[in-house]
Amino acid sequence: MKLDFKNTKGQIIIILLLLMLVVLSVVITITQRSITDLTSSTQSEQSSRAFSAAEAGIEKAFQSQNTFQDYNLGNNAFANVQSTVLIPTQPRQVIEYPPVGRETVAQFWLADPRGNSANDYTGNTFTLYFGNQNAASTNDKPAIQVSLVIKKGTTYYTQSYYLDSDINRTGGSSSNGFTPLNCAGGTPSITTIINSTSTFYCRYTIGPITDPQNSATNCNSPACALVLVRTRFLYINENHKLALAPANSLKLPPQVQIVNSTGVSGKSEKKLGVFRVIDVVPPWFDFAIFSIDNIEKN
Amino acid sequence: MKQFLSKFLAQKGFSLVEIILLTGVVGMIILVVANIPNAINLVGSSKYESLAREIAAKTIADTRAKGFDALANNAPNGISINDSRVVKLPGGSANLIIEACPQEICSGGSGEENMVKKVTIQVSWKENSQAKDFSIVTLVSDGGLR
Numbered sequence: 001m002k003l004d005f006k007n008t009k010g011q012i013i014i015i016l017l018l019l020m021l022v023v024l025s026v027v028i029t030i031t032q033r034s035i036t037d038l039t040s041s042t043q044s045e046q047s048s049r050a051f052s053a054a055e056a057g058i059e060k061a062f063q064s065q066n067t068f069q070d071y072n073l074g075n076n077a078f079a080n081v082q083s084t085v086l087i088p089t090q091p092r093q094v095i096e097y098p099p100v101g102r103e104t105v106a107q108f109w110l111a112d113p114r115g116n117s118a119n120d121y122t123g124n125t126f127t128l129y130f131g132n133q134n135a136a137s138t139n140d141k142p143a144i145q146v147s148l149v150i151k152k153g154t155t156y157y158t159q160s161y162y163l164d165s166d167i168n169r170t171g172g173s174s175s176n177g178f179t180p181l182n183c184a185g186g187t188p189s190i191t192t193i194i195n196s197t198s199t200f201y202c203r204y205t206i207g208p209i210t211d212p213q214n215s216a217t218n219c220n221s222p223a224c225a226l227v228l229v230r231t232r233f234l235y236i237n238e239n240h241k242l243a244l245a246p247a248n249s250l251k252l253p254p255q256v257q258i259v260n261s262t263g264v265s266g267k268s269e270k271k272l273g274v275f276r277v278i279d280v281v282p283p284w285f286d287f288a289i290f291s292i293d294n295i296e297k298n
Numbered sequence: 299m300k301q302f303l304s305k306f307l308a309q310k311g312f313s314l315v316e317i318i319l320l321t322g323v324v325g326m327i328i329l330v331v332a333n334i335p336n337a338i339n340l341v342g343s344s345k346y347e348s349l350a351r352e353i354a355a356k357t358i359a360d361t362r363a364k365g366f367d368a369l370a371n372n373a374p375n376g377i378s379i380n381d382s383r384v385v386k387l388p389g390g391s392a393n394l395i396i397e398a399c400p401q402e403i404c405s406g407g408s409g410e411e412n413m414v415k416k417v418t419i420q421v422s423w424k425e426n427s428q429a430k431d432f433s434i435v436t437l438v439s440d441g442g443l444r
Binding site for chain 1: 315323402432433442
């Protein structure tokens with residue numbers, strides 16, 4: 001190859017242009033990085049303030065009777081809060097939990113936890129809706145352990161139910177002894193306190209609940225009062241849906257508050273939602289109620 | 299190569315275009331050099347602000363975890379926050395101020411002003427002899443978030 005160095009006029013321009021390009025790239029990169037740092041720092045600051053404001057809104061809603069609040073916290077942050085009063089307030093309202101994980105206990109009050117006996121549940125049946133709609137296709141069919149606390153006179157009793165939607169686990173020599181449920185027939189849908197249409201994998205009605213001292217007669221309030229239902233999912237990998245519906249035209253006692261809080265600071269917005277069940281029984285209680293045999297406590 | 303160099307060195311003066319381009323390059327270099335301290339400052343400042351935010355967020359989480367009953371009013375001065383990261387801020391200090399829920403927020407009745415406290419975290423530090431601070435405000439209620 002023969003190089004021609006005779007016609008070198010204008011080469012310096014190319015070199016300088018390349019050099020300029022490099023320098024310009026460095027300038028732009030550094031400037032851009034500085035601006036990004038500054039912007040992200042400001043956004044993070046606003047984001048922290050907005051999150052704290054959203055938390056403040058939740059805290060305030062727990063103590064307030066107002067269902068809508070919009071207030072300024074100072075510090076360039078404000079919160080917008082929408083919350084429910086304690087629900088259910090109407091007959092037929094179905095309590096649905098946000099999806100529940102394995103071994104997590106979900107609790108439903110059948111007697112008013114605030115002691116107003118006029119709100120106590122008067123039925124002796126209730127229906128559990130549980131499992132995700134796609135439980136069969138994902139091969140994650142739930143089993144559920146249900147413990148019902150009953151008060152008769154001054155004595156408390158528990159009745160336990162073990163339900164399994166996977167008949168492969170309930171039959172044969174290695175049966176788990178649970179009650180088999182055939183849930184393949186359809187996916188029941190219902191309106192709940194958190195969804196206008198909520199579809200489940202399984203539905204099972206418990207009851208009529210019998211008198212803990214005499215199984216030949218039904219447990220009817222007020223002499224025989226249903227107090228509490230505690231449930232626990234078993235054999236599942238994902239979180240599953242869970243709801244409890246009262247018998248026709250009856251009302252469950254108010255026990256759930258749903259709060260949605262939006263914290264705003266500058267251009268940053270943080271939304272928090274809380275599903276709160278009041279007066280939750282402490283976890284150690286389960287050691288007693290999830291026992292195999294019924295327990296009497298005087 | 300030798301031929302090229304001798305020809306290059308034999309050139310007298312610079313063309314107008316070369317001078318303009320060179321001025322441009324020098325200008326860019328000056329811009330870069332001028333930007334570097336600013337960029338370094340911004341990175342440092344961002345680091346301190348991040349640290350301040352982390353201290354404030356952890357203090358709020360700790361305060362909630364202690365529970366409402368453990369919160370005694372200490373406004374206006376507050377108490378110093380015991381976090382080992384505060385010393386990493388130049389001239390740093392951090393305060394936790396607890397006060398009753400202000401009337402403009404807790405005016406709903408039902409004694410909510412006694413069930414809610416206003417919690418302010420203030421983190422201050424110095425940067426290039428300038429005072430900087432980050433503060434965050436929230437509410438903590440009886441039986442509230444943990």
